[in-house]
Amino acid sequence: MSSCPARHRRLRSRPLLVPVLPALLCALLGLGAPTAAADPAGGADAAGGTAGARVARLYQEAARASEAYERGRLAAAEQQAKAARIQRLLALERQRTHALHRDLGRLAREQYRGSGGLPYAAGMLLAADPEEMLRGSRIAAHANLAVDNAVTRSRTAARRLAASEREAAVARRALDRQTAALDRLKKSVKERLGQAQWTLQGEADQAVAAGSCPGATRPEGPEEPAPGPWVAPVAGYxxxxxxxxxxxxxxxxxxxxxxxxxxxxxxxxxxxxxxxxxxxxxxxxxxxxxxxxxxxxxxxxxxxxxxxxxxxxxxxxxxxxxxxxxxxxxxxxxxxxxxxxxxxxxxxxxxxxxxxHGVVVGDESGGGDGSGAGGGG
CATH class of the missing domain: 2.70.70.10 (Glucose Permease (Domain IIA))
Structure with a gap:
């Protein structure tokens, strides 16, 4: 019974909530902001970018959202493992609490039997000599101390059990909210990317029909260096x-x-x-x-x-x-x-x-967020 508080302190010293999830949501609030609508006349958004630039930005947002979602998924898995450990510890606490209640009953029964079916106080009053009365007083003091200790342990275990159950419930609710928020964020970026992709394709079809290519849409920000002198022409294919x-x-x-x-x-x-x-x-x-x-x-x-x-x-x-x-x-x-x-x-x-030339081509997992299946041509 004495190891129970130590185990509980170890449990309580580790936070139930995974701190990375709220940080991810705060860092990604900007991803949920609506993108400027396309200009039907010229294909440029309100900030002056082309549909191609908008798609490129949304691809970057989708990559960040997917990365955050994956981190959140791993954090959720870690939190679920912690919750499972907490449930196992709670089950042990329930067993200990039940055992303490049994101990209380046993001590009470022993008190009664030890006095010949009478309470200790009545037995001492009916004692034949002072020595018997003192011995009965010592026995009663030890019995009362054991009962008091058992009651204290039982009450402490009950409070600890209730607190742990409340913390586990709070952790589960917070995890559900954070996972749902990350899922909504990822879906929002995917929907906006899908709309921008077909806007871009519509402009491309118009350019091909007219036989005149649009100007170059330059990537924003620095690009990662190639891993070698030759690379596959696309990724995630x-x-x-x-x-x-x-x-x-x-x-x-x-x-x-x-x-x-x-x-x-x-x-x-x-x-x-x-x-x-x-x-x-x-x-x-x-x-x-x-x-x-x-x-x-x-x-x-x-x-x-x-x-x-x-x-x-x-x-x-x-x-x-x-x-x-x-x-x-x-x-x-x-x-x-x-x-x-x-x-x-x-x-x-x-x-x-x-x-x-050192580039092995084979099917890669994942095709990005957006319309996927390709055809011949």
């Missing part, structure tokens, strides 16, 4: 149509590798080079072609917006555009080609070519 496959959407065999990604996904230069073409129109919709120092060319097609201008020098991993579904496309994806010349008809299979 799933592979769809491969090189040399047949389909009703192609007049001949498929000349590239399709990466299924949501509209607005950043498209990166596979390697350092020079922009030799930024064009809109035809089956490829909005496309960019890069010339690389090793004599090869790479093409990035069905884009929603460019982030570079023709003649510009780019580095490996630099964002050169945003993916879309412009031109002859059945869904959001990036059509990626590796060519021997700038023009069509000289394509090689990009997957083994990338592998030869």
């Amino acid at each position: 799933q592979l769809s149509a491969g090189f040399d496959s047949a389909g009703a959407h192609w007049s001949h065999r498929h000349t590239g590798q399709d990466f299924a990604v949501p509209i607005g996904t950043p498209v990166r230069a596979a390697g350092a080079g020079r922009v030799v073409r930024v064009s809109c129109g035809g089956g490829f919709g909005m496309e960019i072609v890069l010339a690389h120092p090793n004599g090869y060319f790479t093409q990035y097609a069905h884009l929603a917006s460019p982030a570079v201008d023709q003649g510009e020098r780019v580095r490996a991993g630099q964002r050169i555009g945003q993916s879309g579904t412009s031109g002859n496309s059945t869904g959001p994806h990036l059509h990626f080609e590796v060519r021997l010349t700038e023009e069509m008809g000289s394509a090689v299979d990009p997957v083994p070519w990338l592998a030869e």
Whole structure:
């Protein structure tokens, strides 16, 4: 019985609530703010940004919200584990409290039996000599002390049990509120991103129909350096149509590798080079072609917006555009080609070519927040 208060102190010394969740909510309040509406006439929001810039900002917000949501999910799992430990300790407290109540009853019964069925006080009054009365007085004092200690322990355990149950209930309610708030935040960013993505795609379709590409939408803030001299053209993708496959959407065999990604996904230069073409129109919709120092060319097609201008020098991993579904496309994806010349008809299979340059291409988990499945083209 003496180890119970020590265990309880260890339990109480560890906070029930995980402090990271309120901090995440405070840090992310700005993510829930509404984005300025698009201008139907020019596709620019009230702050002067294009739909492409708005999508890029929302992708950053979605990434931060997803990161916060994941941290909150891990914190929730930790809190649930703590709650389970508390419940186990509460069960032990209940057992101890029940045992104390049994002890009280046992002591009371022993008192009564020890006096021949009479209370100790009556037994002492009926004692035949003073020595018997003193012995009875000592026995009564010890019995009363044991009873008092048992009553004190029982009351302390009952108060401790009630306090722990209240703390556990408060922790559960706080956790539920914080998890729900993070979930609403993530859904809000996802909904706004979805709306902005299709606004961006609508502008891309208009540009392709007119045969005139919009100006470059430059990324905001510094970009992370590439992990090597060559990189995959997108992240968070799933592979769809491969090189040399047949389909009703192609007049001949498929000349590239399709990466299924949501509209607005950043498209990166596979390697350092020079922009030799930024064009809109035809089956490829909005496309960019890069010339690389090793004599090869790479093409990035069905884009929603460019982030570079023709003649510009780019580095490996630099964002050169945003993916879309412009031109002859059945869904959001990036059509990626590796060519021997700038023009069509000289394509090689990009997957083994990338592998030869240190980039292993395979399905990646997660496609970002927004419209996902890609098609051929």
